[in-house]
Structures are given as C-alpha cells and as structure tokens.
Amino acid sequence: MHNFLNLFKGEMQRMIKYKILQISFVVTLLWLVIMFLIGADYVGDFVPLFIFMDASMMTVLLVGANLFFEKQENTLKTMLITPSSYYAILASKFIASVYLALQSAILISLFAYILFDVSVNFPLLVLFVVVITFAHTAIGFTFTVFVREFTGLLAFMIFYMFLFAFPSIFYFLGIFGDAFEYILMFSPTHGSLLMIDYAYGVEVSWYLLLIANTYLVMLGIGLIHFVVSPKYVETAVRE
Amino acid sequence: MSKKVFEVKDLRYRYRKGNVEAVRGISFDVYEGEIFGLLGPSGAGKSTTQKIMTKLFKEYAGEIVYLGKDLKQYDNQYFETLGVGFELPVHFSKLTGLENMKFFSQLYKERADIETLLDMVGLLDDKDRMVAQYSKGMKMRLNFVRALLNKPKLLFLDEVTNGLDPKNARIIKDAIRRFKEEGGTVFLTTHLMNDVEELCDRVAFIRQGEIVEISTPRDLKIKYGEREVRVEYYNNNQTKEAKFPLDGLGENKEFLALLEEETIETIHSGETTLDQIFIEVTGEKVDA
DSSP states (O other), rough: HHHHHHHHHHHHHHHHHHHHHHHHHHHHHHHHHHHHHHTTTTHHHHHHHHHHHHIIHHHHHHHHHHHHHHHTTTTHHHHTTSSHHHHHHHHHHHHHHHHHHHHEEEEHHHHHHHHHHHOOOOHHHHHHHHHHHHHHHHHHEEEEHHSSSSHHHHHHHHHHIIIIIHHHHHHHHHHHHHHHHHHTTTTTHHHHHHHHHHHHOOOOEEEEEHHHHHHHHHHHHHHHIIIHHHHHHHHHHHO | OOEEEEEEEEEEEEETTTTSSSSSEEEEETTTEEEEEOOOOSSSSSSHHHHHHHOOOOOEEEEEEETTEEEEGGOGGHHHGGEEEEOOOSSOTBBBHHHHHHHHTTTSSOOHHHHHHHHHTOHHHHHHSSSGGHHHHHHHHHHHHHTTTHHHHHEEEESSSTTHHHHHHHHHHHHHHHHHHHTTTEEESSOOOEEEEEEOOOEEEETTEEEEEEOHHHHHHHHHSEEEEEEEEEEEEEEEEEEETTTTGOOHHHHHHHHHHSSEEEEEEEOOOOOHHHHHHHHHHOOO
C-alpha cells in the first residue's frame, strides 16, 4: 500500500511534468468551446459524446503515449527491480488514468449543467467513467506492448477508431440501423457510449447496460491478464 | 574464502523467439565481498545472465541459490538488498536528477542520503536540472546513484563506465572499490578490460552462452602468458632484445652475463594482458 501511494504520486508528478495533465485540460476546454459553438438547443445531445471521447479514445491515446515515453526512457525496466509489485505499478497507472478521465468528465458535466441546464445522474456518470476508463486504459496498454515505434501506436489508434469508434458514432447518428446494435455490443466503444447516454437520461434497456458494464470490466481484466501481463516484462526489458 | 552470495548451477535460458539457448548450462559462484566480472563479447549471454539473476527473466532452467535459498523463492523483497546499474540511462527525462532519485528512493525501506550520493559522482550542482539536459556521461553517473539509493549489499553493474570520459570513469571505479571495501559484493558485466583489470577479484569469460574460463585476473595472466623474460639492452648503438625461460632464470649464465655486461633498457616478464586473453578465449576483438 505504501509503495502504491508513492507510485501513484509519481504518476501524477510525471503527468504534470510531461504535460499530459495540461493537454487533457486543454482538450476539456476545447470541448467547452465547442459546446458554446453548438448552442443551447443541441448541446444536450453532444455532451455524452464529448465525455465518451475523453474517457475512451483520449484515454487510449494518453495512456499509450505515457507508457511509450517510459518504454523509450527505460524506466519500465528499472521499476521492475524495485520492491514494488507488478500489480501495484499497473494499478497506479490505472488510477492516474481514471483521475484524468474523471477530471474531464466532471468539468464537462458541471459546465453543461450550470450553463446549459443539461442534467445528469452524477454518481452513475462517475461510476461509468471509471469502468470505461479502466477498459480503455487496458486497451492503451495492449497497444503499447505490441509496438516499437510511436507511429505504430498511432496506426493502432486509427485502426481501432475505424473498427470500433466510427461504427458506434454512425449508429447513434442513425446511419446504421437497429439490427447493428447487437453486433456493435462487441465494440468497447459502443457499450461505453450506451453507458454515458444512460447517465444522461437516454433510455437504454437494462440488459444492454448490464452487458456493456460486464463486457468492459471483463475486457479490461482479460487484456491485463492474458495480453499485457505476459508482454509487459518483455516490453520493459527490450532495448 | 567468504560465504557464497550466489551459487549458479547449470543455468540455461532460451528467448521465446530464439532457436538456440542464449545461456547454455553455465555454473559459477559469487562470494561475499568480491567483485566478480562476467566478460564476453556482445551477444555472448552476459546481460541475459544478469537479467536472470536480477529476476527480470524468470523462466530459466537450472538453479540459482542466493544466500542459501533458491532465487525463485524470493519475493519482491529481494530487491531491497540489491542495486542495479543498467547499461543505458533509466530516468524520467522531464524530471530533474533529484526528482528522479527521490521518486525511486521512496520505493525502498532503506534509503541512502541522495545528495551525498549525487555529490560523490559530481552531480550535486546539477541536481535541479532536467535529466533531458544531462550529457550521456551525467546520465550514466545518475544511473550509478540510482543503483545505490537503497544502500544495497549487492550491486549488479552492466557496462557501468560505458560512455564516460576517463575522469568520470575514475569517479565511478573509485566508488565501486569503496563499496567493496565496505563489504559489498559486485557482479560486473563488461567488455571493457581496463575496468576488469582495475576492479575484478575474479572473472569468468562467456562465449556463445558458455563459460570458457573462470579464475582471478592474475592467474589467467600467468596461465595464458609465456613463461619467459624479455630483455631489451643497448649494444653497438642499437637496442637489441633477448628472451630467456623463466624457469631456472637465476642460474641462467647467458642471462646473468647479459645483466653484467650490457646496458639494460627494459626487462619484462611474458605475462599477457586481459585484452589478449579476451581475444584468445572468446575469439573476438576487444572494443577500445
């Protein structure tokens, strides 16, 4: 526990020093500017999308970039020769990532509520953002342990967006029909979007919500256990 | 002889994608208070062996006993007792040198005074500069400080003077010697024979994953040297050379006459250098 707190403090310190926290904050500000541009009539439709983008795609990108920096600087390796357990190291990264996503979600939702009267089930939003960020942090880790170059990480991101994010967005924009919904449930982004929507009062059937939550939690655990863990040391030690 | 810190028995390791074993059944002991050098060309298996001994690689065959107990039975507390100096810099480049050391230090129970260590390697004045602004030599010195943060009893050092100028290499070598004098044990992997010559009590040469020679530097020099004395002397405005067998030198009339009658310029025994031994036993040239 002692080491976990120190590891977490270290993660937060590096988020500031590497300007990841600041970048995340700027992105949040951009969402706020876009909210103003959209205007009060439609902003309620877009707020869930902004929070979804932050908790999913931004998380993958920021986690991937952060881990990639560490890989380049060989600090992953030196962490493995400290008394900190591997799981404490990973957990500190997860919590830091959740912190980032929550910071954005809270700011966006508060702003939308105060200025545009967009109401939200706040405790549910927080819970869902934690679940979504957990799964997408695991996805970010997974990408990073497989790539050697930063461009590889970007390629994975683009592939992921085309395969998972865009179909969900198209579905919500009505471009894809309802029949696609069950196929889309295999997409982590689709479940994420459903959850955020539900927190914002959109009607979502309870079983889809249950499937989405269970799927994201299981996906996160599965990726950590079966993909990230076996590859982490290899990634850390590779020079 | 002191007690054994490590007993390595028939150690074998194969990389997941490798067709051949990177380490092929090597055995050696490391004793408390000694500086043990594992020497060999790139790709010979030195770093792999060190990664196994520092528990970075866990799926090995054979046995490693650390202080009387199988290494596999140690949990992460093992790392409280050892320091590792890596071949490449291992720091967060956007943190200062001091911030880096503070972060790593707080992960251990035992903590050395960071500023004293930074001062020892000449980095105290640069402690508040970002590591990204450090030269490679400064980063390597910071690596060494990193290895000493937890007051270790055992140091693993991989090419620790790599990239350092002679003055800074001297600082590190003196610090290693002091560490040994205070009872510490050092496991050094290197291909720099100068370091070995100055520091190591015993060395093992590794070639293609196998240990081909293990002994003290002195004994190796005697073993691989020629048992002869080479004399350079000045005669008829020329420098001439004569060689005499070392055995029975005191009764060698020709040698004694030379000493008596000629102007001797140099006398050398035929002991060889570690560089030459390295080339002979590993079949590789030594990097400068």
